Amino acid sequence: VTIMRGCDNFCSFCVVPYVRGREASRAPGGIVDEVAAFVAAGGLEVTLLGQNVNSYGRGLPEPMTFPRLLRRLNALPGLNRLRFATSHPRDLSPELIHTFGELTALCEHLHLPVQSGANRVLARMNRGYTREHYREKVAALRQACPGIALSTDLIVGFPGETEADFLQTLDLMGQAGFDQAFSFKYSPRPQTRAATFPDQVPEDVKAERLARLQAVQDELTRKAHARLVGQEQEVLVEGRSKRSPQDLCGRLRTNQVVNFTGPRELVGRLARVAITEAHPHSLKGRWVEGSPPRDRGEERLRTSPREVACSER
Numbered sequence: 001v002t003i004m005r006g007c008d009n010f011c012s013f014c015v016v017p018y019v020r021g022r023e024a025s026r027a028p029g030g031i032v033d034e035v036a037a038f039v040a041a042g043g044l045e046v047t048l049l050g051q052n053v054n055s056y057g058r059g060l061p062e063p064m065t066f067p068r069l070l071r072r073l074n075a076l077p078g079l080n081r082l083r084f085a086t087s088h089p090r091d092l093s094p095e096l097i098h099t100f101g102e103l104t105a106l107c108e109h110l111h112l113p114v115q116s117g118a119n120r121v122l123a124r125m126n127r128g129y130t131r132e133h134y135r136e137k138v139a140a141l142r143q144a145c146p147g148i149a150l151s152t153d154l155i156v157g158f159p160g161e162t163e164a165d166f167l168q169t170l171d172l173m174g175q176a177g178f179d180q181a182f183s184f185k186y187s188p189r190p191q192t193r194a195a196t197f198p199d200q201v202p203e204d205v206k207a208e209r210l211a212r213l214q215a216v217q218d219e220l221t222r223k224a225h226a227r228l229v230g231q232e233q234e235v236l237v238e239g240r241s242k243r244s245p246q247d248l249c250g251r252l253r254t255n256q257v258v259n260f261t262g263p264r265e266l267v268g269r270l271a272r273v274a275i276t277e278a279h280p281h282s283l284k285g286r287w288v289e290g291s292p293p294r295d296r297g298e299e300r301l302r303t304s305p306r307e308v309a310c311s312e313r
Contacts, residue, residue, distance in 0.1 A: 001038075003031050003069070004050035009088060011115075012126045012194040013158065013186065016051055025056050028064050028072065036076055042295065044270065045081035045236055046073070053084045054091035067095045074103040080270065080294075081236065081253060082106050086113065090128040092137050100145035108145055109255040112137070113153035117172030118165035121158050124197070131172055138176050149224070149254035151180040156213055157206030158186045159197035166209050170216055179224040179254070181217045185210050218280055225256065225278035232288060233258070235273045237266045248287075262287035270294040 004025040007016045035046050048069075050056060057064035066084075073082055082105040089112055099106055112134075116122050119130045141148055154169065173181070185206040188195035235250035241259045242249070248266060249259045250273075259282055260273050272291035277284035 001031060001034055001046055002026070002049045003053060004056050007051040008055070009052060009090075009128070010126060012124060012197075013155065013189065013192055015189045015192055018191050020051065023052070023055060023058060025058065025060050025064075027060065028057075028062075028069050031069065032072055032076070035073055035079065039076055039078045042268075044079075044268075044295070045083070046079065048073075048082070048084040050084075051086065052088040052091060054087050054093070054096060065093075065095070067093070067099050070096075070099050070103060070106060074105045079105050083109065083255075085111050087111065088128075089114065089134050089137055094140065097137070097140045097144050100141060100148055107253045107255070108147050109149045109151070109253065110141065111151045111153075114172065114176070115153060115155050116158060116161070116165070117169035118161070119168075121161055121165050124160060125155075125158065125194070131168065134172070135175060147254070149179040149256070150176060151182070151255070152176070152178050154181050154183040154213060155186050156183065156209040157201040157203075159194055159201065160199040161186075161201055166213075170213065173213070173216055173220065177224075178217065178220055179256070180221055181213075183210060183213050183217065222278065222280060225280075225283055228252075228256070228275045228283060229278050230275065232272055232274050233285075235260070235271050235285070237262070237269055237271055237293075239267055249282075252283075257282040258285045259283070260285040260287050266293050268295070 004023060006021040006023045008023045010017050038046060054066055056066040056069060070082065073079065087110060092112065100108065114134050115125055115127060117131050122130060138150065141150070156166065186201065233252050235252060235258050237248050237250040239249060241247040244259060246261070247259045248262045249257060250271070251257055258273055258275065262271065271293050272288040273285040274288055275283050275285045
């Protein structure tokens with residue numbers, strides 16, 4: 001469900017403000033009505049979308065903040081899971097952080113793009129925060145919601161990035177303990193300030209740094225997945241597994257993909273799954289037979305949910 005469009009941040013590498021314009025928030029009543037209609041039709045999970053959802057509400061005629069919107073949605077009967085993307089660390093307020101320990105529908109997962117762990121690079125990116133500020137946000141999130149899973153975006157080879165800068169990024173990754181990271185080599189975008197910066201990093205250096213960074217993240221993800229082995233978890237079953245069509249796949253509240261064997265009737269419903277194996281980008285599990293799948297009632301059972309193939313990334 002789109003709650004706002006546009007972006008006012010003007011990161012030096014990003015073209016979004018130029019192609020999508022300034023931030024504009026939807027009226028909260030329309031958002032609540034749309035989510036309520038989805039839930040009434042049998043929907044279990046809603047993701048709120050915007051370039052920077054944390055700044056939702058600015059410019060609206062009625063006083064409204066993103067945490068207040070989340071509370072209104074959390075009060076809707078039948079909404080099982082609520083997510084949002086994307087968050088800008090600068091606008092991650094203490095009030096929003098506290099909602100993770102307060103709202104029962106809000107999933108224990110946050111995508112919080114850091115982009116770099118070096119203050120010098122963050123300043124050139126015009127991100128509006130430092131590595132120290134980011135670490136404080138992560139610590140506050142883990143205090144508010146100890147089981148929260150964090151994912152992020154990382155750019156290597158930004159203009160002027162030195163080896164020392166890159167090592168600071170690796171260091172921050174370890175301190176934050178990201179469950180997942182989407183990592184990219186810097187690529188100049190027309191109209192952006194960074195495209196005109198001197199000291200563009202050679203492509204071979206970018207590739208080498210990306211490989212090292214991804215190796216670090218693979219180990220962090222492996223450890224995060226290994227901690228889940230032996231646990232029973234609630235899985236929202238999305239469809240058939242891409243890699244193993246005889247299996248089903250779904251997601252935990254913490255957003256990890258789980259592949260497991262079970263009847264097709266579980267698709268579109270919530271199931272209890274025992275996690276048995278940890279893999280680099282997914283988990284393997286076993287449906288806990290005898291645990292009844294959950295949905296919103298018989299009307300849901302009479303429908304034929306559209307199956308989707310799970311993506312591991």
